[in-house]
Amino acid sequence: MAPTVSRDTLNPKVLQCEYAVRGEIVTIAQRLQDELKAKPGSLPFDEILYCNIGNPQSLGQRPITFFREVLALCDHPAILDKKEIQGLFSADAIQRARQILDQIPGKATGAYSHSQGIKGLRDTIAAGIEARDGFPANPNDIFLTDGASPAVHMMMQLLISSEKDGLLCPIPQYPLYSASIALHGGSLVPYYLDEATGWGLEISELKKQLEDAKSKGITVRALVVINPGNPTGQVLAEENQRAIVEFCKQEGLVLLADEVYQQNVYVPEKKFHSFKKISRSMGYGEEDICLVSFQSVSKGYYGECGKRGGYMEVTGFSPEVREQIYKVASVNLCSNISGQILASLVMNPPKVGDGSYESYSAEKDGILSSLARRAKTLEQAFNSLEGVTCNKAEGAMYLFPCIRLPQKAIKAAEAAKKAPDAFYCQRLLNATGVVVVPGSGFRQVPGTWHFRCTILPQEDKIPAVVSRLTEFHKSFTNEFRD
Amino acid sequence: MAPTVSRDTLNPKVLQCEYAVRGEIVTIAQRLQDELKAKPGSLPFDEILYCNIGNPQSLGQRPITFFREVLALCDHPAILDKKEIQGLFSADAIQRARQILDQIPGKATGAYSHSQGIKGLRDTIAAGIEARDGFPANPNDIFLTDGASPAVHMMMQLLISSEKDGLLCPIPQYPLYSASIALHGGSLVPYYLDEATGWGLEISELKKQLEDAKSKGITVRALVVINPGNPTGQVLAEENQRAIVEFCKQEGLVLLADEVYQQNVYVPEKKFHSFKKISRSMGYGEEDICLVSFQSVSKGYYGECGKRGGYMEVTGFSPEVREQIYKVASVNLCSNISGQILASLVMNPPKVGDGSYESYSAEKDGILSSLARRAKTLEQAFNSLEGVTCNKAEGAMYLFPCIRLPQKAIKAAEAAKKAPDAFYCQRLLNATGVVVVPGSGFRQVPGTWHFRCTILPQEDKIPAVVSRLTEFHKSFTNEFRD
Numbered sequence: 001m002a003p004t005v006s007r008d009t010l011n012p013k014v015l016q017c018e019y020a021v022r023g024e025i026v027t028i029a030q031r032l033q034d035e036l037k038a039k040p041g042s043l044p045f046d047e048i049l050y051c052n053i054g055n056p057q058s059l060g061q062r063p064i065t066f067f068r069e070v071l072a073l074c075d076h077p078a079i080l081d082k083k084e085i086q087g088l089f090s091a092d093a094i095q096r097a098r099q100i101l102d103q104i105p106g107k108a109t110g111a112y113s114h115s116q117g118i119k120g121l122r123d124t125i126a127a128g129i130e131a132r133d134g135f136p137a138n139p140n141d142i143f144l145t146d147g148a149s150p151a152v153h154m155m156m157q158l159l160i161s162s163e164k165d166g167l168l169c170p171i172p173q174y175p176l177y178s179a180s181i182a183l184h185g186g187s188l189v190p191y192y193l194d195e196a197t198g199w200g201l202e203i204s205e206l207k208k209q210l211e212d213a214k215s216k217g218i219t220v221r222a223l224v225v226i227n228p229g230n231p232t233g234q235v236l237a238e239e240n241q242r243a244i245v246e247f248c249k250q251e252g253l254v255l256l257a258d259e260v261y262q263q264n265v266y267v268p269e270k271k272f273h274s275f276k277k278i279s280r281s282m283g284y285g286e287e288d289i290c291l292v293s294f295q296s297v298s299k300g301y302y303g304e305c306g307k308r309g310g311y312m313e314v315t316g317f318s319p320e321v322r323e324q325i326y327k328v329a330s331v332n333l334c335s336n337i338s339g340q341i342l343a344s345l346v347m348n349p350p351k352v353g354d355g356s357y358e359s360y361s362a363e364k365d366g367i368l369s370s371l372a373r374r375a376k377t378l379e380q381a382f383n384s385l386e387g388v389t390c391n392k393a394e395g396a397m398y399l400f401p402c403i404r405l406p407q408k409a410i411k412a413a414e415a416a417k418k419a420p421d422a423f424y425c426q427r428l429l430n431a432t433g434v435v436v437v438p439g440s441g442f443r444q445v446p447g448t449w450h451f452r453c454t455i456l457p458q459e460d461k462i463p464a465v466v467s468r469l470t471e472f473h474k475s476f477t478n479e480f481r482d
Numbered sequence: 483m484a485p486t487v488s489r490d491t492l493n494p495k496v497l498q499c500e501y502a503v504r505g506e507i508v509t510i511a512q513r514l515q516d517e518l519k520a521k522p523g524s525l526p527f528d529e530i531l532y533c534n535i536g537n538p539q540s541l542g543q544r545p546i547t548f549f550r551e552v553l554a555l556c557d558h559p560a561i562l563d564k565k566e567i568q569g570l571f572s573a574d575a576i577q578r579a580r581q582i583l584d585q586i587p588g589k590a591t592g593a594y595s596h597s598q599g600i601k602g603l604r605d606t607i608a609a610g611i612e613a614r615d616g617f618p619a620n621p622n623d624i625f626l627t628d629g630a631s632p633a634v635h636m637m638m639q640l641l642i643s644s645e646k647d648g649l650l651c652p653i654p655q656y657p658l659y660s661a662s663i664a665l666h667g668g669s670l671v672p673y674y675l676d677e678a679t680g681w682g683l684e685i686s687e688l689k690k691q692l693e694d695a696k697s698k699g700i701t702v703r704a705l706v707v708i709n710p711g712n713p714t715g716q717v718l719a720e721e722n723q724r725a726i727v728e729f730c731k732q733e734g735l736v737l738l739a740d741e742v743y744q745q746n747v748y749v750p751e752k753k754f755h756s757f758k759k760i761s762r763s764m765g766y767g768e769e770d771i772c773l774v775s776f777q778s779v780s781k782g783y784y785g786e787c788g789k790r791g792g793y794m795e796v797t798g799f800s801p802e803v804r805e806q807i808y809k810v811a812s813v814n815l816c817s818n819i820s821g822q823i824l825a826s827l828v829m830n831p832p833k834v835g836d837g838s839y840e841s842y843s844a845e846k847d848g849i850l851s852s853l854a855r856r857a858k859t860l861e862q863a864f865n866s867l868e869g870v871t872c873n874k875a876e877g878a879m880y881l882f883p884c885i886r887l888p889q890k891a892i893k894a895a896e897a898a899k900k901a902p903d904a905f906y907c908q909r910l911l912n913a914t915g916v917v918v919v920p921g922s923g924f925r926q927v928p929g930t931w932h933f934r935c936t937i938l939p940q941e942d943k944i945p946a947v948v949s950r951l952t953e954f955h956k957s958f959t960n961e962f963r964d
Contacts, residue, residue: 004703004734005772007802011643011666014806022597022812058593068558075820076554078547084566111540112780112787115504146628146790149814157665161493179813183639184493221486252486290487298594305594308628308818320489324496330504331661332631336818337788338557 017182020175020441021053025425029435045433049465051453052435054230054397056303056367060458064302064363066093066356067345071307073097074109074341092355100341109337115330117144117311118337121344125311128347133277137313143325144311144343146335148260148296151312153180154328155256155292158321159221160186166218167256168209170201172400172442172450174230174258189213189220192445195402198391199234201225203243210251222254223247228261228272228395231442231452233375235270235394241278245289254290255279260310261396263300266372270394276315290316297342299397301367309339309346374455374462375399381466382453385473399453400439409480421449427476432468499664502657502923503535507907511917527915531947533935534917536712536879538785538849542940546784546845548575548838549827553789555579556591556823574837582823591819597812599626599793600819603826607793610829615759619795625807626793626825628817630742630778633794635662636810637738637774640803641703642668648700649738650691652683654882654924654932656712656740671695671702674927677884680873681716683707685725692733704736705729710743710754710877713924713934715857717752717876723760727771736772737761742792743878745782748854752876758797772798779824781879783849791821791828856937856944857881863948864935867955881935882921891962903931909958914950 007015033048040046050059057063069089074097079085085094101107103120116122122139129137145151159165160181166189169177181188191209194200206223213220225244227236236244248255257275265272279289297309314325334340350360375393382390382401390401405413405420413423419440429435439450457465489497515530522528532541539545551571556579561567567576583589585602598604604621611619627633641647642663648671651659663670673691676682688705695702707726709718718726730737739757747754761771779791796807816822832842857875864872864883872883887895887902895905901922910916921932939947 004701005641005736005799005803007800007806009643009703010640010803010806013643014640014810017809017813019809019813022815053594055594057590058588060588060590063592065560068560072554072558072561075557076550078550079554079570082570084569087566088561088564088570106540106542108539108542108788110545110786110788112535112537146818147815153814158492158496159487161491161495176813183810183813219486219491221491254487304592305815306590306592306819308816317487318489321487321492324489324492327499327501328496328665331499331501331658331665332635333504333629333787334790336628336790336821338820339818 013183013185017179018175018441019179020437023437023441025422025429025435025437026052028426028429032429032433043433044431045468048433048435049457049461049468050435051457051465052437054299054454054456055305056397056456057305059456061303061367061456062363063304064360066090066350066360067302067304067342069093070097070100070345071338071341074100075338077101077107077109090356092350096345100344104337113334113337113340115326115334116140116142117335117340121340124344125347129274129276129313133274133280135277135280137276141313141315142311143314143329144309144335144340146308146310146339147298148258148294148310148312149176150332150335151294151310152176152256152258153183154325155222155312156180156184156186157328158324159254160184163187164218166213166220168206168220168223168253170224170226170229172231172439172444173224174226175441177224178443187213187218189218190443193229193232193234195391195445195448198394199229199232201236201240201244203247206247220251220253222256224256224258225275226258228264230258230261230396231398231400233391233393233396233398233400235265235267235272237270238273238278241273241275242282245275245279245282245284249284249289254292257291257293259293260296260299262295264368264371264397265395266368266375267392267394272395276313286316288316295343297339297346300346301364302346304342307339307342308336309342311343370459371397371455374457374459377462377466378453378455381470385470386477388473393455397454397456399455400442400450401453403449403451405449406477406480406482408482409476412480421451424449424476425451428469428472431472434465434468434472495665495667499661500657500923501661502919505919505923507904507911507917507919508534510908510911514911514915525915526913527950530915530917531939531943531950532917533939533947534919536781536936536938537787538879538938539787541938543785543849543938544845545786546842548572548832548842549784549786549824551575552578552582552827553820553823556582557820559583559589559591572838574832578827582826586819595816595819595822597808597816598622598624599817599822603822606826607829611756611758611795615756615762617759617762623795623797624793625796625811626791626817626822628790628792628821629780630740630776630792630794631658632814632817633776633792634658634738634740635665636807637704637794638662638666638668639810640806641736642666645669646700648695648702650688650702650705650735652706652708652711654713654921654926655706656708657923659706660925669695669700671700672925675711675714675716677873677927677930681711681714683718683722683726685729688729702733702735704738706738706740707757708740710746712740712743712878713880713882715873715875715878715880715882717747717749717754719752720755720760723755723757724764727757727761727764727766731766731771736774739773739775741775742778742781744777746850746853746879747877748850748857749874749876754877758795768798770798777825779821779828782828783846784828786824789821789824790818791824793825852941853879853937856939856941859944859948860935860937863952867952868959870955875937879936879938881937882924882932883935885931885933887931888959888962888964890964891958894962903933906931906958907933910951910954913954916947916950916954
């Protein structure tokens, strides 16, 4: 008898789930990369330029030295008592490693921790949140996780019972949300960001979509806000955030705030404010609003994607609901300890006066100012293309240009059974080696076409990205001109 | 308006899920520990003795030096070129770290990897499996994960569409399985291990339960086998494994083989054989059986629970099903890189002739032989108690003694609204500070009562565990004698 597992017997929720960031375009890119390796010179380009995923260190960004020093010492504490480490590690990294080890019961970095993460590290993170916001944070509200993704899944698992449970999600959105809602069998209730106003988030749109969902029998449980935006790169204005908080409060919605790009703001006129700070500054406390803030070590200037560290700060839930969140966290025992340590470092980096402060600051500022320059260069390049308009990347790591495709291109895409922007992106990849993700993977206003391009290639690669993209776009436009 | 999230609106699958290993007993233990700290001398014992969870390093087990050396160097590769490292790290650890970094694109340990994990590390793991089994292993079949738990969840997510999908699970079982099946909304189809024959796994029992499930309209998709057993500690005999493979083949079931204790075998008459080796030695290949083997860095002699490393080896599935497994893996991007590196080290430790081999072997053998002694001492202690019988721990990290509780104790438990074994375990904890998990958390033959006790307290603590437990048991038995 043949095995019973086939596509038809698999969980249909899995089949429905899509995750464009690692979708078909990446598979093609990997194939092309193998071809380049096997037969150099066989393609019209000599390297693949990955602009598809927010993975800075894969493109040459260096890790922050202080963070790695502390991690290495915590990984092998036996060397802390040897004098040779003085020449290898900065004094404050040694001191920090000792502090952290003292916070871990038995200094056992190889032990499962409390399901929410090591208490001493949560204390540090809570203090970091307080310093950031100017409002108290409670270490018992922190759940350390293997990056932000598992934290998002955890909340989806709790909030979604069936397709009658809806979550308001921005469109365009980071596909983790659509994928996770699909996997848990809920309904994504879309609200459209307004591209014309720099991806503005209109409360009237939230209300309209909420009413529309209600009329379909869907109970909307939560509002997802990504700030700074992914894939759209906007940073919300403070008044806008207040209105969002008020909306959630009025409608009794959980506010799921994806704040993983909180360190990535590139324009002087905008600042990051956490939704917790905003709601507390409005006088709303624990009793008033259920709020979850997601943070990650993968983004910011640190970009430590491979470490899988992050946390969620969970406030406003009743003790009986909290107990259920704790239970779900405990089924996976705990998140990885290196990631936990790194999350504490990110929320408590070297301060003025610390031995590593200057080198740390230089590394941090170097990365952030370079990212700002790259964002600007790419934005200008996109806006100079025929039929392309691109909002500013105020924050995050992405640009999401709108491409007005000629009818002939749309027909050709239909004939190739591809979304028009996927058709464009695959042609771009095959012609130039530049990998960007089609807007259709993030959803978009029907009839509009986009792609997401990261600002992460190192600065010496940006001219190549620009010239290859420009050249391709001209030839594509000419080929399909109506 | 008050927030809409209450226990009643949460996903009922979450509410149904139970996870005893971190359940009520642990909460009580933490409270007692706080009491001891705040008011030393206020309790009838001076420390909590944790025997509830397989977390060796939390109880003082030291990490394997070679593994930690390599991890530290990979965390901070910048020091690899400095001469001071010669005095701090063994030469083969330095060499191994260089090798591993060369396998990581751009040597970027801070980058997301391929969704299945770094290819070079998967090559190493596949070679380790081949060396273990004597049959080929394919690196493309390896999915690196943050410990075994997320891998198990991933397979449950794929295989379970509704409560009509069943999984055959041993009873007693590690509660990850019941929890994960509950979270994904499937049906746990129990098969009872035979305590009288050393927790024997009878094929007739599998058949009976399979038929019974079918008659209830449940389609059984997979068979879970935990070998060596958790919480039961038995090691399956080779003939038994063959019969299990044959059963899965005949019935078209996926064989989910939890093999995380593969290094933990304590008796000379038993050896660990992977189910892949068994099925290949029977002449069954890819076409014949769908097999998933779970491995973890948390167990074995390494006990690196906090690193959250592990993998599953997935064989026998069709390309279209494999594609769906890959998609689910990719939604969480990748597992943590330190855990990935550690998984490769565990499957390829120092060999004869390597500089670290002797010290590595001494550490490994020291841990395993000590675990064997502890298992023996505890088993003998349990068997000497009135009304208690305990099978040998042939492997894994646990003993699961059967306690025949007097009717009076059962009545007292009922009055306290507790399962009788939970009542016993809580009384034990309150009287002695010894934490064990009630058998009801693992399920058991109705009317029988057990608890799970790890063999992990360090050897100098074992006499205290034995004497406290013995004294408590005597007084409990006398108190409730019928």
